Amino acid sequence: MPESQNIEWKESWRDEYLKWICGFANAKGGKIIIGKNDNVEIVGVAKAKRLMEDIPNKI
Secondary structure: OOOEOOEEEEOOOOHHHHHHHHHHHHOOOOEEEEOEOOOOOEOOOOOHHHHHHHHHHHO
């Protein structure tokens, strides 16, 4: 699945990506896939469980 208007790959989380989430919410939706680089390689996520708790709280 290549990057597109509705799909973004990010190697790690940054709070500035909250803007992407707002943009997706105000458009046709979308996905941010964290832990995958631009070469389509899975790089993983440090502290993934905590991140899954933190992101909804920040939104």
